[in-house]
Amino acid sequence: MPSAPEPAPVSAKPPVTLREVAAAAGVSVATASKALNGQGRMTAETRERIRETARLLGFRPNSLAQSLLRKRSFTVGLLTNDTYGRFSLPLMAGVSDALVDKGVSVFLCNVEDDQRLGQLHVEAMLDKRVDGIIATGKRIDRHLPVDLSNLRIPVVYAFTQPDPGAIGLVSDDAGGARLAVEHFLRLGRRRIAHVSGPASFAVVHARAQAWRDVLKENGLAESEPLLGAWSEAWGHEAVEKLFGKADREGWPDAVFCGNDQIARGVIDALRERGISVPDDVGVIGFDNWEIVAEATRPPLTSVDMNLSTLGREAGLALLSLVDGQPAAPGIRKLPCRLVVRQSCGGPPE
Amino acid sequence: MPSAPEPAPVSAKPPVTLREVAAAAGVSVATASKALNGQGRMTAETRERIRETARLLGFRPNSLAQSLLRKRSFTVGLLTNDTYGRFSLPLMAGVSDALVDKGVSVFLCNVEDDQRLGQLHVEAMLDKRVDGIIATGKRIDRHLPVDLSNLRIPVVYAFTQPDPGAIGLVSDDAGGARLAVEHFLRLGRRRIAHVSGPASFAVVHARAQAWRDVLKENGLAESEPLLGAWSEAWGHEAVEKLFGKADREGWPDAVFCGNDQIARGVIDALRERGISVPDDVGVIGFDNWEIVAEATRPPLTSVDMNLSTLGREAGLALLSLVDGQPAAPGIRKLPCRLVVRQSCGGPPE
DNA sequence: GTGGGTTGGGAAAAGGTTTTCTCAGTGCTC
DNA sequence: GAGCACTGAGAAAACCTTTTCCCAACCCAC
Structure with missing residues (x-):
C-alpha cells in the first residue's frame, strides 16, 4: 500500500x-x-x-553549479584575529544572523597574527569565490595581518582598523563613555574618576576624552584619568591611588572604568576597604561582559557596545555592496547602550 | 621599459x-x-x-568548477549552539587549524537552540555540498536541535552528545577530576571536598564519581559532593557550608571545584574568612578559563580539557571519513591536563 | 616498407544549472 | 484563408575544470 x-x-x-x-x-x-x-x-x-x-x-x-554560472556564491568570509574573543563572538553571531536568512553562509577564518595564515585563508576564500569579506579583530585600532586593499570583491571592516577608502563600522566609544558619565551626573554624583587600560589603545583616549568633555560641559573639576592595564589587579591598584589618601573629602563618589575587569577589581577593592558600592561610590564598567558584570557584588552597570548589532550592520552593508549598491566609504560609528544594574544606586532624594 | x-x-x-x-x-x-x-x-x-x-x-x-567535477568541495560545516561560548571557541580554533593546511574551509553555523535555524543551516550547507559536518555545542550531554543522523555526508560530534552509531569526541572528565584529586594527594592534602554545578549535568556526576573513586582508592573518608550552580555565588555559599562549623578540625584542606567560577567564589570567600589559600586550603578549578584562573588571588590551578586539541582531532577524523577511510563509531575520550598555578602550594616538607 | 610501440598533445564529455534563442502550434483579425 | 501575435516548451550555449580517449608523428626492428 x-x-x-x-x-x-x-x-x-x-x-x-x-x-x-x-x-x-x-x-x-x-x-x-x-x-x-x-x-x-x-x-x-x-x-x-x-x-x-x-x-x-x-x-x-546544486549550489556549486548555480554559483559557477551566476558568479555569485552566496558565501562570505569572516576574517578575524581574535581567537578566544569575547568581542568577535557576538559580532560573528550578528553577521551570521543577518546573512543566514538570505541564504548566505559564512566562512570563519582565524588568522591569529600570522601573515602566512592570513594569506592562506584569503587565497582559499578567493578560490572559493566568496562574494565578499568581513574583517574583524580584537582591536579597533589595529590592522589585521592581511592586505585586503586590492581585492576584486567588496570588503567591510567591523571593529578593526579599516584600510583607507574602505567601509568600516566601529562602536562609538566616546558616546558610550558619555552615557556612563551622564548617568552618574543624573544620579547626583559629582566627583567622577576614570580608570582605564593602557595608553596604547585608541579607545582609551576616546573614552577618556569624552569623560573629560562631559565633566567640563557640566562645570566640574577635570582631572587626569588613571591608565594602567585591562585587569582586575589594576582595578585594585587604582583604588589604592584614589582612596589611599586620608582626606575623605577628596575621594571620588563615582568611578567610570575602561572595562568590566577593571571595574570588578575596583568593586572588590572598595569592599575590602569597607567603602560601600553603590552607597558611597558608584561604579560603571565597559563591555557589558555579562559573565563578569553579573558576578560582581553588587552586579555591575556597564556600557554595551552592541557588537551583535554591529555585526548585523556589517553583514547587511557587505550584502548591499555585493548587490552592486554603491556605498560611501568611511567609518561609521554605532551607538553604545548603558545596561543598568545595581552598582550605581538610585537618584538622590 | x-x-x-x-x-x-x-x-x-x-x-x-x-x-x-x-x-x-x-x-x-x-x-x-x-x-x-x-x-x-x-x-x-x-x-x-x-x-x-x-x-x-x-x-x-576556480574552486567551484573543480568541486562540481570532483564532487568534493573542500569545505566543511561547523554546527554549534554555543553562541558566546568559551568552550566552542577553542574547539573551533582547533578544527580550523587542522583543516586550513589541507585547503579546507569551515562554514560556521550558529543554530542557537532553534530547530528552524538548525534546519536552515544544514540545508544551506548540504546545498553548498560541504564534504562533512562537525557538530559541537555547549553541553556534552545534550543534542543539538538538528537531526544529522541520515545525511549522506560524514558527521563527527565533538563536545556534544553524538547520535547512536556516530563518531563522538569528548573530554575525559573523570580523568581530569582524577588529575586534580591526585595532585592534592601528592601535596599531602587529605580532606578534599568537592563543590560542583547542577546535578542535571552529566559531567557533574562523572567528575564527582572520579573524585570519590580516588578518595576510596587511597583509603580516605568519602563524603557527598556539594552540588549547586556554575557560579561564583555558589562558591561563596559552599564555603559557608564547609567552613561554617566551629570545629576547625572538620574543615577540608582542599577544595576541588567543578569549574573556575565556583573556584573563584571559593577563593574569595575563604579570603574573606581569613583562611589562607594555599596555606590552609588548596583549591583547584575546572576548565582552565585563563581570564578567570589568572585573576584569582592566588592564581588558580585548574583542569584544562584541551578543547583545541579536541577540535583538531575532530577535524582530522572528519577528513579521514571524507577520504573514505572507515572509522569505528563510538565515543572517544581525550585526556585533560592539569595547569598548575599557585592555589595549591608546594609539597609537604 | 610494414607493423608495433612510444611520445606529445588535442577533442570532447562530464559535472548541474541558467538563460537565450528558436520553433511549432494556436487563436485571432481582416 | 492569409497574415500575425502570442503561447508553451525545447535545444543549446555558457560557467570552468578535469579526464578519458584518441590521433598523428616518430622511432625502431624485421
Missing part, C-alpha cells in the same frame, strides 16, 4: 539532479529550471506538476 | 581562467590543465612554459 506522497528523505545516496526531475515530469531540463524559478512561460498546470515532482524527489539545486 | 616578470596583482577584474592561460601559452586547455596538475605526458619544456604563463597571469583555478 503506497504511503501518502511526501518528500524523499535526504538519505538518498546521490543527490537528485534537475535532469532527473525533468525526466520524471516529462519535460526538458530547461523547462524544469524555469518552472522551479518562476521564470519563463508555461501553463500553471505544467509548472505545478514540475514543482510537485521536485518536491516529491526531494530535489535541491 | 618592461618590469621584471612577476605575478599580476589580484586586482585584475575578472579572474583569469584556464582557457586564457592555455591561449597565452599556445596550447589547449586540456594540456594546460595537465601541465598544472602534474598529469599527462608532455615535454618538460612545455610543462614549464605553461606553468610560467599561469604564474605570470596570476591564474588560480
Whole structure:
C-alpha cells in the first residue's frame, strides 16, 4: 500500500539532479529550471506538476553549479584575529544572523597574527569565490595581518582598523563613555574618576576624552584619568591611588572604568576597604561582559557596545555592496547602550 | 621599459581562467590543465612554459568548477549552539587549524537552540555540498536541535552528545577530576571536598564519581559532593557550608571545584574568612578559563580539557571519513591536563 | 616498407544549472 | 484563408575544470 506522497528523505545516496526531475515530469531540463524559478512561460498546470515532482524527489539545486554560472556564491568570509574573543563572538553571531536568512553562509577564518595564515585563508576564500569579506579583530585600532586593499570583491571592516577608502563600522566609544558619565551626573554624583587600560589603545583616549568633555560641559573639576592595564589587579591598584589618601573629602563618589575587569577589581577593592558600592561610590564598567558584570557584588552597570548589532550592520552593508549598491566609504560609528544594574544606586532624594 | 616578470596583482577584474592561460601559452586547455596538475605526458619544456604563463597571469583555478567535477568541495560545516561560548571557541580554533593546511574551509553555523535555524543551516550547507559536518555545542550531554543522523555526508560530534552509531569526541572528565584529586594527594592534602554545578549535568556526576573513586582508592573518608550552580555565588555559599562549623578540625584542606567560577567564589570567600589559600586550603578549578584562573588571588590551578586539541582531532577524523577511510563509531575520550598555578602550594616538607 | 610501440598533445564529455534563442502550434483579425 | 501575435516548451550555449580517449608523428626492428 503506497504511503501518502511526501518528500524523499535526504538519505538518498546521490543527490537528485534537475535532469532527473525533468525526466520524471516529462519535460526538458530547461523547462524544469524555469518552472522551479518562476521564470519563463508555461501553463500553471505544467509548472505545478514540475514543482510537485521536485518536491516529491526531494530535489535541491546544486549550489556549486548555480554559483559557477551566476558568479555569485552566496558565501562570505569572516576574517578575524581574535581567537578566544569575547568581542568577535557576538559580532560573528550578528553577521551570521543577518546573512543566514538570505541564504548566505559564512566562512570563519582565524588568522591569529600570522601573515602566512592570513594569506592562506584569503587565497582559499578567493578560490572559493566568496562574494565578499568581513574583517574583524580584537582591536579597533589595529590592522589585521592581511592586505585586503586590492581585492576584486567588496570588503567591510567591523571593529578593526579599516584600510583607507574602505567601509568600516566601529562602536562609538566616546558616546558610550558619555552615557556612563551622564548617568552618574543624573544620579547626583559629582566627583567622577576614570580608570582605564593602557595608553596604547585608541579607545582609551576616546573614552577618556569624552569623560573629560562631559565633566567640563557640566562645570566640574577635570582631572587626569588613571591608565594602567585591562585587569582586575589594576582595578585594585587604582583604588589604592584614589582612596589611599586620608582626606575623605577628596575621594571620588563615582568611578567610570575602561572595562568590566577593571571595574570588578575596583568593586572588590572598595569592599575590602569597607567603602560601600553603590552607597558611597558608584561604579560603571565597559563591555557589558555579562559573565563578569553579573558576578560582581553588587552586579555591575556597564556600557554595551552592541557588537551583535554591529555585526548585523556589517553583514547587511557587505550584502548591499555585493548587490552592486554603491556605498560611501568611511567609518561609521554605532551607538553604545548603558545596561543598568545595581552598582550605581538610585537618584538622590 | 618592461618590469621584471612577476605575478599580476589580484586586482585584475575578472579572474583569469584556464582557457586564457592555455591561449597565452599556445596550447589547449586540456594540456594546460595537465601541465598544472602534474598529469599527462608532455615535454618538460612545455610543462614549464605553461606553468610560467599561469604564474605570470596570476591564474588560480576556480574552486567551484573543480568541486562540481570532483564532487568534493573542500569545505566543511561547523554546527554549534554555543553562541558566546568559551568552550566552542577553542574547539573551533582547533578544527580550523587542522583543516586550513589541507585547503579546507569551515562554514560556521550558529543554530542557537532553534530547530528552524538548525534546519536552515544544514540545508544551506548540504546545498553548498560541504564534504562533512562537525557538530559541537555547549553541553556534552545534550543534542543539538538538528537531526544529522541520515545525511549522506560524514558527521563527527565533538563536545556534544553524538547520535547512536556516530563518531563522538569528548573530554575525559573523570580523568581530569582524577588529575586534580591526585595532585592534592601528592601535596599531602587529605580532606578534599568537592563543590560542583547542577546535578542535571552529566559531567557533574562523572567528575564527582572520579573524585570519590580516588578518595576510596587511597583509603580516605568519602563524603557527598556539594552540588549547586556554575557560579561564583555558589562558591561563596559552599564555603559557608564547609567552613561554617566551629570545629576547625572538620574543615577540608582542599577544595576541588567543578569549574573556575565556583573556584573563584571559593577563593574569595575563604579570603574573606581569613583562611589562607594555599596555606590552609588548596583549591583547584575546572576548565582552565585563563581570564578567570589568572585573576584569582592566588592564581588558580585548574583542569584544562584541551578543547583545541579536541577540535583538531575532530577535524582530522572528519577528513579521514571524507577520504573514505572507515572509522569505528563510538565515543572517544581525550585526556585533560592539569595547569598548575599557585592555589595549591608546594609539597609537604 | 610494414607493423608495433612510444611520445606529445588535442577533442570532447562530464559535472548541474541558467538563460537565450528558436520553433511549432494556436487563436485571432481582416 | 492569409497574415500575425502570442503561447508553451525545447535545444543549446555558457560557467570552468578535469579526464578519458584518441590521433598523428616518430622511432625502431624485421
